[in-house]
Amino acid sequence: xxxxxxxxxxxxxxxxxxxxxxxxxxxxxxxxxxxxxxxxxxxxxxxxxxxxxxxxxxxxxxxxxxxxxxxxxxxxxxxxxxxxxxxxxxxxxxxxxxxx
Amino acid sequence: xxxxxxxxxxxxxxxxxxxxxxxxxxxxxxxxxxxxxxxxxxxxxxxxxxxxxxxxxxxxxxxxxxxxxxxxxxxxxxxxxxxxxxxxxxxxxxxxxxxxxxxxxxxxxxxxxxxxxxxxxxxxxxxxxxxxxxxxxxxxxxxxxxxxxxxxxxxxxxxxxxxxxxxxxxxxxxxxxxxxxxxxxxxxxxxxxxxxxxxxxxxxxxxxxxxxxxxxxxxxxxxxxxxxxxxxxxxxxxxxxxxxxxxxxxxxxxxxxxxxxxxxxxxxxxxxxxxxxxxxxxxxxxxxxxxxxxxxxxxxxxxxxxxxxxxxxxxxxxxxxxxxxxxxxxxxxxxxxxxxxxxxxxxxxxxxxxxxxxxxxxxxxxxxxxxxxxxxxxxxxxxxxxxxxxxxxxxxxxxxxxxxxxxxxxxxxxxxxxxxxxxxxxxxxxxxxxxxxxxxxxxxxxxxxxxxxxxxxxxxxxxxxxxxxxxxxxxxxxxxxxxxxxxxxxxxxxxxxxxxxxxxxxxxxxxxxxxxxxxxxxxxxxxxxxxxxxxxxxxxxxxxxxxxxxxxxxxxxxxxxxxxxxxxxxxxxxxxxxxxxxxxxxxxxxxxxxxxxxxxxxxxxxxxxxxxxxxxxxxxxxxxxxxxxxxxxxxxxxxxxxxxx
Numbered sequence: 001x002x003x004x005x006x007x008x009x010x011x012x013x014x015x016x017x018x019x020x021x022x023x024x025x026x027x028x029x030x031x032x033x034x035x036x037x038x039x040x041x042x043x044x045x046x047x048x049x050x051x052x053x054x055x056x057x058x059x060x061x062x063x064x065x066x067x068x069x070x071x072x073x074x075x076x077x078x079x080x081x082x083x084x085x086x087x088x089x090x091x092x093x094x095x096x097x098x099x100x
Numbered sequence: 101x102x103x104x105x106x107x108x109x110x111x112x113x114x115x116x117x118x119x120x121x122x123x124x125x126x127x128x129x130x131x132x133x134x135x136x137x138x139x140x141x142x143x144x145x146x147x148x149x150x151x152x153x154x155x156x157x158x159x160x161x162x163x164x165x166x167x168x169x170x171x172x173x174x175x176x177x178x179x180x181x182x183x184x185x186x187x188x189x190x191x192x193x194x195x196x197x198x199x200x201x202x203x204x205x206x207x208x209x210x211x212x213x214x215x216x217x218x219x220x221x222x223x224x225x226x227x228x229x230x231x232x233x234x235x236x237x238x239x240x241x242x243x244x245x246x247x248x249x250x251x252x253x254x255x256x257x258x259x260x261x262x263x264x265x266x267x268x269x270x271x272x273x274x275x276x277x278x279x280x281x282x283x284x285x286x287x288x289x290x291x292x293x294x295x296x297x298x299x300x301x302x303x304x305x306x307x308x309x310x311x312x313x314x315x316x317x318x319x320x321x322x323x324x325x326x327x328x329x330x331x332x333x334x335x336x337x338x339x340x341x342x343x344x345x346x347x348x349x350x351x352x353x354x355x356x357x358x359x360x361x362x363x364x365x366x367x368x369x370x371x372x373x374x375x376x377x378x379x380x381x382x383x384x385x386x387x388x389x390x391x392x393x394x395x396x397x398x399x400x401x402x403x404x405x406x407x408x409x410x411x412x413x414x415x416x417x418x419x420x421x422x423x424x425x426x427x428x429x430x431x432x433x434x435x436x437x438x439x440x441x442x443x444x445x446x447x448x449x450x451x452x453x454x455x456x457x458x459x460x461x462x463x464x465x466x467x468x469x470x471x472x473x474x475x476x477x478x479x480x481x482x483x484x485x486x487x488x489x490x491x492x493x494x495x496x497x498x499x500x501x502x503x504x505x506x507x508x509x510x511x512x513x514x515x516x517x518x519x520x521x522x523x524x525x526x527x528x529x530x531x532x533x534x535x536x537x538x539x540x541x542x543x544x545x546x547x548x549x550x551x552x553x554x555x556x557x558x559x560x561x562x563x564x565x566x567x568x569x570x571x572x573x574x575x576x577x578x579x580x581x582x583x584x585x586x587x588x589x590x591x592x593x594x595x596x597x598x599x600x601x602x603x604x605x606x607x608x609x610x611x612x613x614x615x616x617x618x619x620x621x622x623x624x625x626x627x628x629x630x631x632x633x634x635x636x637x638x639x640x641x642x643x644x645x646x647x648x649x650x651x652x653x654x655x656x657x658x659x660x661x662x663x664x665x666x667x668x669x670x671x672x673x674x675x676x677x678x679x680x681x682x683x684x685x686x687x688x689x690x691x692x693x694x695x696x697x698x699x700x701x702x703x704x705x706x707x708x709x710x711x712x713x714x715x716x717x718x719x720x721x722x723x724x725x726x727x728x729x730x731x732x733x734x735x736x737x738x739x740x741x742x743x744x745x
Binding site for chain 2: 019022023024092093095096097098099
């Protein structure tokens, strides 16, 4: 049996990759993908504990998160396309009007 | 009749409203008709009121009309908007409305060429309204309304030609100096209310003997404070400085302020409160001293002035001093009597001076006049009568009133021979400077330039007719008060007796003590007449016969002359002692306290915050990556906190 710590390590690595992706990449699509990665790292932790503790709550949570993530992806991509139409770029550093 | 008593002050107010609301939209004849008509009607009503009052039995000669409760506040304080007609206010409304009416008529001719024709009459009507309210009020508070009203109107009228800086300055000076006096009047009213609990004249006069101790501190303070108000309004030392400057206004205004209204308000107020003053002998003493000192000092200043209106202005201050001298020796009746005769001859003198100035193309310097007798006969004759009246030539109105005052200041229980002496000398000075004016203006060779000479003309009818009427009044006006010593009843004293009850008893005591000193009275009278004649003779020598005498005397006494010409430097002293320090304090408050301390601290705080914000706003880049990085750092820090600490 694989110990729970292995799952957690994988999840932590996934989350770290996602975070670095969010913070470093300039392309909005990559940022978006990195966020998905971080979400799935969270999902992995939930599933791991659900299994280790033998309760179903974690599963339910993960379904919920997946549904929300799917919806979020749809809305996010739509916004992204609109942004691109307006500014002809997806470089996140160019979207800096939210200040002062 | 008391139903229409309120119309007497209200008619001029109506004239004010009509002319004021339609300012400049009515043709001149209608404006003057409204203005003069309203004052004329109120004069007619005053005459009717006088006769109705006269028809009543002597003890019941009081009519009161309360229009409405003005300030009702339960049991604490009540003031009515009510008018009181008694012998004293009857005399006053006759004088005020009568002389005002004549001055209004005169103004039609005088102000005819001015572009602010209707504005002038608007102010004049308001002035008359305020003065009539003042004399008819039945309580101190309503009197104060009229009191402030005349103050306001004097400001408006003195500064009538407000394009001229000197005129607007003079207006401000009059207003501010009056305000100092009003402050005393207000405190006096507060003291009265505090002690008596009412401001109604009749209540105050009836209760004062029960509330106040005779000669006590409270009554003395009250009277002195009331008198401070009178000092300001009636131009006594030390607050007389506004009156000579008031000459900046149009001449009819000077006549109105000096003769019929405004300056007499103080005398009226003191006479109205005679019951109070009789209970405060110390205050009476102060009144008499200030009155005598003012009479004398103003007369000496009048000796050296060259501006025809300024001579008359100082003469007014001096004559008002006489009135206060009379009040101060408890001869209130004599004070009011002189007020009345003075109203006639001083109005005439000012209107005459206005006529001269009019004919001289607005020249006021007597050194540039002379020989006007032939060119302006009516003005000359009437002014001569007025001058004889003010000098106190027997038979003229001023003779009876002035000698009444001199005699009372000598014989009254509150009098002293020193008061008499000051008044006596002042009478001589008066005669001298008045005849100096007459000789310099009407006699001798004309000293004006050719252009003015060719323009010389007698004034139009609207101006000369009031002069003639006032001239007649200046002669006969005093005949109502011929003293007992000539073996007739003094009608004037008799008429005012019910109002002056307090002082009357005192006077009769004094008379009894004096033992009917008719010889003395006649002797003093003769002495002052002789002094006046000598003074006239000296003036004749100096300014008509041998002008070099005057010049050589002036050169010999150049120091004194300089002092008198510059009015004892009082204006300069006030300026150095009061005006300039106040300016400096104001400058300090403005430049240092306001600009540096208050504005500086507030602006400083604002600047500091603005600078901090300027620095701090750099942290807001608007970039999502920055925010996310900081967010992550925050999360890491918090987690680290929980784990390790």
